[in-house]
Amino acid sequence: MSTAAETTIAAPRSTRVDAKYTRDKGKKGNFEMFAWLFMRVSGVILVVLVFGHLFSNLMLGEGIHGVDFGFVAGKWADPIWMFWDLVMLWLAMLHGANGVRTIINDYAQRDGVRFWLSMILYVATAAIIILGTLVIFTFEPCMVDATGQLLSGTPAFCAG
Amino acid sequence: MTSATAQAPAKNGRGTLYRGYGGMWSWVGHRITGVVIFFYLLVHVLDTSLVRVSPEAYDAVIGSYKNPLFALGEAGLVAAVLFHALNGLRIILVDFWKGGTKHQKTLLWVVLGLWVVLTLGFCVRHFMLAFGGM
Numbered sequence: 348m349s350t351a352a353e354t355t356i357a358a359p360r361s362t363r364v365d366a367k368y369t370r371d372k373g374k375k376g377n378f379e380m381f382a383w384l385f386m387r388v389s390g391v392i393l394v395v396l397v398f399g400h401l402f403s404n405l406m407l408g409e410g411i412h413g414v415d416f417g418f419v420a421g422k423w424a425d426p427i428w429m430f431w432d433l434v435m436l437w438l439a440m441l442h443g444a445n446g447v448r449t450i451i452n453d454y455a456q457r458d459g460v461r462f463w464l465s466m467i468l469y470v471a472t473a474a475i476i477i478l479g480t481l482v483i484f485t486f487e488p489c490m491v492d493a494t495g496q497l498l499s500g501t502p503a504f505c506a507g
Numbered sequence: 508m509t510s511a512t513a514q515a516p517a518k519n520g521r522g523t524l525y526r527g528y529g530g531m532w533s534w535v536g537h538r539i540t541g542v543v544i545f546f547y548l549l550v551h552v553l554d555t556s557l558v559r560v561s562p563e564a565y566d567a568v569i570g571s572y573k574n575p576l577f578a579l580g581e582a583g584l585v586a587a588v589l590f591h592a593l594n595g596l597r598i599i600l601v602d603f604w605k606g607g608t609k610h611q612k613t614l615l616w617v618v619l620g621l622w623v624v625l626t627l628g629f630c631v632r633h634f635m636l637a638f639g640g641m
Contacts, residue, residue: 387598390596405629410632411581415562415566415569419558436552439548443548447545485559
């Protein structure tokens with residue numbers, strides 16, 4: 348039995364790893380390392396973007412009661428908010444999708460289940476990123492119907 | 508082949524087991540809040556996309572967010588975002604800051620303290636706005 352007062356942990360045997368445990372240096376490259384780094388870098392940026400978003404939409408002015416079509420039109424009249432929301436959309440979706448990818452890989456043990464869950468995740472992620480990006484860039488505050496009449500609910504400046 | 512040194516218990520009597528302590532529970536919390544936020548994000552991009560349908564469609568759906576029950580849901584969501592953000596910053600400090608592992612227990616308490624304070628601060632302002640009054 349060990350009677351040593353100090354705990355000693357055996358040093359990792361990194362210099363004599365059995366060949367079957369050595370990492371695959373082939374096709375996958377450093378993807379997992381970049382994914383790990385991306386989570387940390389995007390996480391720090393998202394802290395700023397998400398809390399700025401929550402603060403301006405829910406804490407300032409009338410809070411949730413102030414949010415309507417005109418509020419969105421007012422924000423996206425400013426290219427800074429367009430850029431803010433665009434970067435937030437891409438980083439949040441990629442950060443979230445990579446997190447869910449990790450969870451699928453952890454818990455879905457059968458190859459078929461893991462493959463299809465991953466496919467659903469990737470398709471849904473791509474669809475939401477493309478949809479959100481198109482909405483930000485094609486947004487039209489003064490929407491009109493087929494006869495050229497302004498739709499109800501458009502902001503007041505459209506009529507002026 | 509098992510070396511005796513590898514199994515020697517740490518001074519605190521807990522050994523080097525990760526399971527069952529703060530580190531594990533914050534990891535569980537990080538996963539659960541992350542998944543919740545991701546699914547909300549999918550829905551939130553879809554509801555915001557209604558601004559391309561018509562002002563009335565967007566206002567009708569956003570109107571449901573103004574319901575008192577949704578105000579509670581929003582508070583829960585913001586609590587989840589705050590925990591995920593603060594715990595994420597703790598993970599980054601543990602990974603990149605030299606003193607991160609030494610002070611990991613203190614960092615977890617700082618995360619929990621800030622989380623409670625910021626969540627309560629948000630709830631006070633949000634509920635005053637959401638439930639009228641101002």
